[in-house]
Amino acid sequence: MITEAATVFFDAIELDCGVALAPVEVAYETYGTLNADKSNAILALHAFSGDAHAAGEGGWWANMIGPGLAFDTDRYFVICSNVLGGCKGTTGPASIDPKTGCPWAMGFPSISIADMVRLQKMLIDRLGIARLLAVTGGSMGGMQALEWAVTHPESVAAAIPIATTARHSAQQIAFNEVGRQAIMADPDWNEGNYYGGRGPARGLAVARMIGHITYMSDESMRRKFGRRLHAPDQFEVESYLQYRGSKFVDRFDANSYIYITRAMDSFDLTEHGSLVSLFEGAKTRFLVISFTSDWLYPSYQSQEIVSALRRRNCDVAYCNLTSHYGHDAFLVEVNEQTELIRGFLKSTQHA
Amino acid sequence: MITEAATVFFDAIELDCGVALAPVEVAYETYGTLNADKSNAILALHAFSGDAHAAGEGGWWANMIGPGLAFDTDRYFVICSNVLGGCKGTTGPASIDPKTGCPWAMGFPSISIADMVRLQKMLIDRLGIARLLAVTGGSMGGMQALEWAVTHPESVAAAIPIATTARHSAQQIAFNEVGRQAIMADPDWNEGNYYGGRGPARGLAVARMIGHITYMSDESMRRKFGRRLHAPDQFEVESYLQYRGSKFVDRFDANSYIYITRAMDSFDLTEHGSLVSLFEGAKTRFLVISFTSDWLYPSYQSQEIVSALRRRNCDVAYCNLTSHYGHDAFLVEVNEQTELIRGFLKSTQHA
Numbered sequence: 001m002i003t004e005a006a007t008v009f010f011d012a013i014e015l016d017c018g019v020a021l022a023p024v025e026v027a028y029e030t031y032g033t034l035n036a037d038k039s040n041a042i043l044a045l046h047a048f049s050g051d052a053h054a055a056g057e058g059g060w061w062a063n064m065i066g067p068g069l070a071f072d073t074d075r076y077f078v079i080c081s082n083v084l085g086g087c088k089g090t091t092g093p094a095s096i097d098p099k100t101g102c103p104w105a106m107g108f109p110s111i112s113i114a115d116m117v118r119l120q121k122m123l124i125d126r127l128g129i130a131r132l133l134a135v136t137g138g139s140m141g142g143m144q145a146l147e148w149a150v151t152h153p154e155s156v157a158a159a160i161p162i163a164t165t166a167r168h169s170a171q172q173i174a175f176n177e178v179g180r181q182a183i184m185a186d187p188d189w190n191e192g193n194y195y196g197g198r199g200p201a202r203g204l205a206v207a208r209m210i211g212h213i214t215y216m217s218d219e220s221m222r223r224k225f226g227r228r229l230h231a232p233d234q235f236e237v238e239s240y241l242q243y244r245g246s247k248f249v250d251r252f253d254a255n256s257y258i259y260i261t262r263a264m265d266s267f268d269l270t271e272h273g274s275l276v277s278l279f280e281g282a283k284t285r286f287l288v289i290s291f292t293s294d295w296l297y298p299s300y301q302s303q304e305i306v307s308a309l310r311r312r313n314c315d316v317a318y319c320n321l322t323s324h325y326g327h328d329a330f331l332v333e334v335n336e337q338t339e340l341i342r343g344f345l346k347s348t349q350h351a
Numbered sequence: 352m353i354t355e356a357a358t359v360f361f362d363a364i365e366l367d368c369g370v371a372l373a374p375v376e377v378a379y380e381t382y383g384t385l386n387a388d389k390s391n392a393i394l395a396l397h398a399f400s401g402d403a404h405a406a407g408e409g410g411w412w413a414n415m416i417g418p419g420l421a422f423d424t425d426r427y428f429v430i431c432s433n434v435l436g437g438c439k440g441t442t443g444p445a446s447i448d449p450k451t452g453c454p455w456a457m458g459f460p461s462i463s464i465a466d467m468v469r470l471q472k473m474l475i476d477r478l479g480i481a482r483l484l485a486v487t488g489g490s491m492g493g494m495q496a497l498e499w500a501v502t503h504p505e506s507v508a509a510a511i512p513i514a515t516t517a518r519h520s521a522q523q524i525a526f527n528e529v530g531r532q533a534i535m536a537d538p539d540w541n542e543g544n545y546y547g548g549r550g551p552a553r554g555l556a557v558a559r560m561i562g563h564i565t566y567m568s569d570e571s572m573r574r575k576f577g578r579r580l581h582a583p584d585q586f587e588v589e590s591y592l593q594y595r596g597s598k599f600v601d602r603f604d605a606n607s608y609i610y611i612t613r614a615m616d617s618f619d620l621t622e623h624g625s626l627v628s629l630f631e632g633a634k635t636r637f638l639v640i641s642f643t644s645d646w647l648y649p650s651y652q653s654q655e656i657v658s659a660l661r662r663r664n665c666d667v668a669y670c671n672l673t674s675h676y677g678h679d680a681f682l683v684e685v686n687e688q689t690e691l692i693r694g695f696l697k698s699t700q701h702a
Contacts, residue, residue, distance in 0.1 A: 182536075185533075
């Protein structure tokens with residue numbers, strides 16, 4: 001698989017909040033080869049804690065992007081970039097504010113899912129690609145896919161939003177808010193000014209532990225841990241959560257956690273009218289996927305999207321896949337997703 | 352309603368962990384009048400963060416215990432005591448260890464649901480009651496009701512476990528563990544030695560916020576908060592959770608949080624065999640109640656109990672009440688619970 005990792009720079013980006021953020025850099029990777037008429041490009045959009053490294057060793061979707069896989073890099077040119085506000089090479093709160101020479105920290109402007117997509121569009125333009133064959137992603141990646149389809153319908157032949165929603169529910173906001181509160185309760189957070197110091201490791205670990213519970217299902221936790229003990233006074237599920245929490249601290253920036261979860265919470269495609277009116281005249285084809293045991297992004301949220309698309313006579317396929325993996329299913333349930341996506345992409349290419 | 356609040360003292364209690372805790376005091380309240388043959392006593396068992404104040408102004412089950420209510424104090428004598436390990440009058444980690452003259456803190460011995468019941472049995476004996484008409488409670492109160500029925504079948508005519516389980520699942524343990532980690536991540540927790548100081552207010556508030564999310568359902572949060580804003584940059588659900596978290600700190604001890612949640616997590620009636628074998632020869636009548644939208648103590652957990660009782664030909668009635676209130680339903684769904692419980696208690700009295 002031909003893989004490239006690179007960073008592009010832009011002078012500035014106009015954000016939804018009215019601020020022009022300058023300068024901006026975007027870390028991205030590409031897999032496969034762009035064909036001569038630039039018609040085989042697929043943009044993969046990562047979830048909350050993901051990054052540009054989607055395929056190959058350690059990639060977050062390594063089982064889905066590659067030669068012969070769902071997103072077949074022998075046929076398609078797959079692009080993945082770290083989101084705006086992130087901490088893996090794209091400008092975020094840990095980046096240097098040129099006006100002060102110090103990290104932005106909580107002085108970073110507030111960002112939205114639409115801002116993330118705006119920056120991705122600038123990247124795609126820079127790469128000389130006028131129209132993407134597909135945009136796809138799970139969870140927050142699915143929100144970006146929906147935003148792409150709504151904002152740039154002419155630039156997207158197909159959208160594959162997975163395990164996602166058109167707007168966060170009160171419960172989804174609540175879980176994110178508890179994570180943010182856990183970070184901000186840590187005195188080492190220091191109002192976000194911890195760069196160069198130790199940072200809110202304990203708070204961030206607690207936030208991540210909450211996240212992990214919501215990514216799994218009651219059943220998948222029972223299958224994986226049950227009531228097995230790790231030590232005389234410790235259940236396996238406890239040591240697992242503690243381990244995952246502590247590992248997360250090494251790879252993620254707490255302020256990015258705050259900014260990105262706020263972007264997710266404020267995302268609401270129905271803000272200016274119904275979902276149905278939003279999809280008016282949409283020419284993009286849709287494949288919507290949800291999972292039966294996903295209680296963080298329940299199937300009914302995907303079904304709201306599907307139902308709005310159908311009312312507009314849009315070309316939409318929907319599959320509620322049976323899985324016990326909960327929200328994690330979009331990263332784990334490879335076989336059925338592969339079948340669905342492979343067929344859908346082929347028919348899109350020949351449409 | 353005749354109400355009494357009192358405290359009883361015992362020299363010591365032998366705990367499951369092998370330690371004899373000495374001395375022990377128990378705060379309790381009673382409502383109504385014990386009849387001449389002492390056959391109308393009902394023990395109400397509180398949930399995790401409850402206390403002995405069950406009925407009357409501000410009581411946690413004020414809508415269920417009182418004249419003419421489900422637990423009709425014109426007919427029954429209702430007793431409620433604060434659990435062992437608690438912080439509302441019964442001995443717990445904040446109590447003074449007579450050997451040191453200082454609070455026990457994390458030196459308090461580990462406690463179990465069976466220990467809580469053991470202390471309640473001592474209280475009931477002290478009150479001169481040989482046999483309870485009923486034991487009842489929701490959530491952790493339901494665990495105690497089950498433990499009573501299993502350990503003292505001769506002393507319990509009827510048990511009404513509500514929204515509860517015979518053992519915590521990995522997911523239930525996980526949520527409790529994140530709460531404990533949030534407390535212990537707070538430097539003001541100081542390994543539990545915070546008495547006289549400020550205490551881990553931020554960590555305890557975060558723990559409580561997590562709890563509140565699990566007590567509600569996706570639907571009840573949507574109905575109560577939706578995506579409504581409290582301030583330009585704050586959703587109502589965020590300010591609600593922050594408020595509830597901060598209020599909790601004023602009324603609950605962080606070390607009690609740790610000890611009591613550990614007791615819940617370690618509770619497992621199937622530890623020494625199947626539920627079915629446990630109920631062998633049970634003469635206690637059962638009314639088991641669960642709620643459709645309770646995802647913290649899902650209905651299938653109640654159904655496991657019911658199914659084990661039915662296999663032993665025990666006298667068991669079961670109702671899975673339709674409610675959108677989630678786990679909170681046992682505190683909120685008054686009408687249907689009242690109908691069920693009133694009829695069940697009458698038939699128990701005349702059995």
